Amino acid sequence: MSAEIAFVGDVHGNLSALRGLCHVLAARGGPHAVFLGDYVNKGAQSAEVMQELLAYSRAGRATLLAGNHEAALLDALDTGDLTAFLKMGGAMTIRSYVGAKVGPDVLRDFRARFPSEHLDAVRRMPETYESDDLVAQHIPPAASTPKFRITAHVPVGKLPRIGRHSAQLETGCGAESGRLTALLWPSRDYVQVDARGAIVTRGVG
């Protein structure tokens, strides 16, 4: 068991990138991974990404935080109002779960194919992961803290931003040219894979 922790930015439905990154992390000794949310939408494989992440989580290898896309997904399923989720690009997630052309009653099709274990898992996702020296959450917090802050959500281009007090990890995964980034703690090194899951960068923060 490694003492290292990996913090992973937005995945957005890209299963190849997720698998590629996990492969890279496994080669480093399989650190515990804290995923910073936004597992669904944009990429084509939201359902498969969720399935894989839940398996990591059940095996105790990962902590899954909620992102704003999970919050909108949960809100849509709880209220039965898909509008806001669709405006955020929820179509990709619905298609991924339904697996075929949806019928006129989209909510019914989606609910019928969205596994209850996924719903329970999304409902249980915490927003924050905190330890003595760091705090990680999807959206950058408004309140200041002396701890090291790790966030995603806000696009920062191809490379993560790693400073003395904070790191930002949303490097566009889910788009064709995007990358998936993991920050390694405590070294503050990072590893990245491209949209196909091939390793592209290993940098020092």
Add this chain to the structure above:
Amino acid sequence: MIRDDVVSALLRMNVSPNVLEDFPELPGEVEGLLVYGSQARGDAVPGSDLDVLALVAAPRPSTQSGDVNVSYYTREQLSTGIGTLFGAHLKRDAKMIWDNHGHLTRAVEDMGEVDTDRLLARARSMSELFTSPERDLPKYLPGLLRQARYLLRSCLYAQAIADGDSCFSVRELAVRHGDPYLARLLASRQPSEATVADFDECLSRLRGIIGEFPPSGHGSLEATVVNEWGRPSDVLAMAFMALGATGKGSDYAEMEKILL
């Protein structure tokens, strides 16, 4: 150019001082400014909006203050108006207020002609969005009515161009068509909530121009958005806009700015 200079220029164009009271401060990066619509044509009536287009370097959302609407466009966004009704409208009616580098003037000159046959065919394909009202109206009437108005207005403009007598005034079109109700139906500012009656009035006039609508391939607005997502299409853009504004705007997926 500062706000006072803009307001003075607009007063010289006979824009009502009442309307100009609401004229907002403009961001410093604005490189050019023009007026379009009824105030530019000089056929504004009391209650008419002032429509202003500002050229900027980076995209920013449109604003509305009182009766003044300011839409911000980059040169790239404006270039998507070439061959569209919006572009033809600017080319015919816009009045330049100021233009630091001449970019805005050139962008408007480059707008070109509208292919009206193509536009009406596109409008017809988009109209499939209105063929599942039982499922959609309870939830999406305001958005669907807005898109029906947009489509009807666009088709009327295109028809006028095709007839060799272009016109971008709904009041003038109402007179031409002997249809006084049209002016109220298509007014940019609607005094009351969306009604099914107005929706039906729009659709019957739209059918009069483009014929029967093709049946929906998806059976509902939401299914159209889900099934069409990822392949850029007119019907997807229309459906996405018909969802309306809800939730946090900053989280929205991006869509193109100019359609027809």
